[in-house]
Amino acid sequence: MTAVGAEPLLRVEDLRIVFASRRGELVAVDGVSFAIARGEVLGLVGESGAGKSVTGAAIIGLLDPPGRIAGGRILFEGARIDHLPEEELRRLRGRRIGAVFQDPLTALNPLYTIGRQLVETMRTHLDIGAAEARGRALRLLKEVGIPAAERRFDAYPHELSGGMRQRVVIALALAADPALVIADEPTTALDVSIQAQIIALLKRLCQERGTAVLLITHDMGVIAGAADRVAVMYAGRIVEIGPVAEVLLAPKHPYTVGLMGSIPPLGRKVERLMQIEGSMPRLHEIPPGCAFHPRCPHMRPRCREARPEPVTVGPGHHAACWLFAEEGPDGRA
Amino acid sequence: MLAFVLRRLAQALLVMLTVGLIAFALFRYVGDPINNLVGQETSLAEREALRERLGLNDPFFVQYARFLANAARGDFGFSYIYRRPVAELIAERLPATLELSFAAALLALLVGIPMGVYTALRRRGVLAQGFMMVSLVGVSIPTFLIGILLILVFGVLLRWLPTFGRGEVVELGWWTTGLLTVSGLKALIMPAVTLALFQMTLIMRLVRAEMLEVLRTDYIRFARARGLKSRTIHFGHALKNTLVPVMTITGLQLGSIIAFAIITESVFQWPGMGLLFVQAINEVDIPVMAAYLMLIALFFVIINLVVDILYYLVDPRLRADRAVAHGHG
């Protein structure tokens, strides 16, 4: 292992996740690799079913059967955490890796007060007494922007609005000061008017603490507002990864181009907005070669036959597409 | 809270009035009460006089009201068969049925809930699958057959336990109890097990199903993502959420134990109300049938009420809804 400073906080290498089903094994995630540095926000973007959430679940060891990690490695702070025994994983969850779930309406236990849920999370991971935990919980509630925190401490989840509840969920994720937070669609279930607030809050709190974030979303707007780097997933594979500004402004992979298609590039005139024909294939009918080829406007014979490996297309910017494999980008007007 | 209880009470009263109507209709229109009171030799005039005296010629609602007023005082008239006040007959039999039912309910809960939790948590375990199989066999064997099998094994072949009756009883005022004597307790074992078995399997399956449902929820996943210990998650978060819906159905199930006691009492010749009721049906002893019906309805209504109030106390969501609806909590 290299020195801690050089080692990224989280490294995912060639991750493969399969689901056993009656039609045989379905590959949900295939050959996914990425890394997150300390304090970095990596966006993971793609349509539903692309394998984003499954990837997130695999990292915190919450992949439910019949899903399982079938290959690759997950390294956290230099140590492998895939296939850890359940008890060791549990100590990691909440303590070193926090999680923010999509729907704050269902993520909180309806029968426990939010204060109790916070205190219980803290006391599970930190060696502190009840009074100290209460103090910390109250400070945290204030930090996530819950007004009248003392009063809300004894409130039940249903007594809070959706936005307030998501703030509580963020507080719960940060309760034991984790080094990484996995936020799975943290704003999707929220009212549009408060989505930006919640993202800003998450970003600010993590910046203050130096906490890294894996931000899973299908919303390019959220990525643009919060992420440092972004990885684009399609049918279980990462098709493009790079700095946010690069990927958003100069997308390379035809799929990313299509995703960005509905947002007209700034300062450039285009003849038409590009739309992607068709839809993402189901897990049991992923085509051979490049999974995107049936929908790709630049499809060539080899796209049908062989799977493209990621190639460097810019500084820290990679795309898995035959367009860039040997020759430079061509055929694109 | 008060408004909630009052509304529940009003509903309970409505149910009792409806059941009272059925009981009254039974009493008044199934068979002729006069024929059952007098002998063959009574003349038509005498019958008519009796009819008038008993108020059987009064308008329907007057009779119904009188029936209800009498019932409220525990007066259900005379049994056609025993020629004794029905209330007296039932009071004699009530302790036997209640003791049997409570013993069975306790057994069903104390065994059924842990088994349900276990089978939910170890869903694919061998023992859990075994429990599920046994429970299916359990619901497939009629109660009376289980009783007969127990009698055959423990009564006839092994001769360990008495096969009928209540054993020795001790009188505590008007209440007779079999719980204070060895023979009474021994006599209670087989009937209580027989009566409990079916409810036990139901409670187990219900707890298992609810628990599995709860274990799939987001907040349990999130609790796991927070790194809570599985013991905390299973026996704190999940169990508490499981028991809220289970409580309602279980409460109703416990009510039906009193009714199912009819079968058990028949098998073991247990001198309770159920046995009395079966005899009443066989002999068309309408006043006893009517009284039993109303008593059972009363039990159900009380249990329902208690369950509703418990529900209200356990689930904060319900409390808050009421608080919002009524402006106070």
Add this chain to the structure above:
Amino acid sequence: MAEASTRRSRRRPVLDNELLEDFLHAPVAVLAAVITLGFFLAALFAPWVAPHDPFDLAAVNLLDALLPPAWLEGGDGRFPLGTDDQGRDVLSTIIYGARISLGVGVASVLLAIAIGVPLGLVAGYAGGRVDAVIMRIADVQLSFPAILIALLIDGVARGLLPRELHDELAIYVLIFAIGVSGWVQYARTVRGSTLVERRKEYVQAARLIGVSAPAIMLRHILPNVLGPVLVIATIHLALAIITEATLSFLGVGVPPTQPSLGTLIRIGNDYLFSGEWWITIFPGAALAILVLAVNLLGDWLRDALNPRLR
């Protein structure tokens, strides 16, 4: 997982190839189906299947009374499962008894369906006051165990019918009592599905073009509730058989002249203490196996038609 399974539509036709394929891969379900079918066939063809006619007084000999099963000492090869107190072959009485038990069970289930399904359709489709009244009645009835309601109906019938007619009509009274005590489940389920279906576009469209309410219920909504109704009916059949047996055991069911499995157990129960266990235990075992098989079938069917539980 969720992503893979939600794509499959939640509702499936009642019978399709996939269901059949599942079935053939579930040995327990196949065994249960075979046993159930066996009982039905034996019951249907009882006069040809049973070795003796237990109700032919000329053929029954009191000298053969209380013989143990053939493999025990004193047993007689003519009576494989022994004989009862009147010298009737236990195996034959079981076959004839299953005939009564299954007949009453199936008829009660059909009656319950005939009451419950239309009420559920109407309640769900009409809504409003009609719905409220039907569901209120259902709630009250549901809070009492079916066995109690069946007992009560039976008691009332005894009071209303003259005694000499009673034995003759006992079976119909029983069917009525068990059927009426079981309709609520159907009504509630059908109502629930109807409420869902009614909001769907195709129903709205049918209403707009003036298809009559009964036609919509019959042609569009009914087919969609058949799956759940089939599941309930299977589990209800097991319950109806148990209820019939219980009532007969309590002595308020079918008369001893046409004994069902429950009646046989009741008769045999008197001989339990004197050691003639076979008179009770064999009909009891037959009853338990039959009910278990039907229950297993129902359980499997419920899981198979509910993709969420897979």
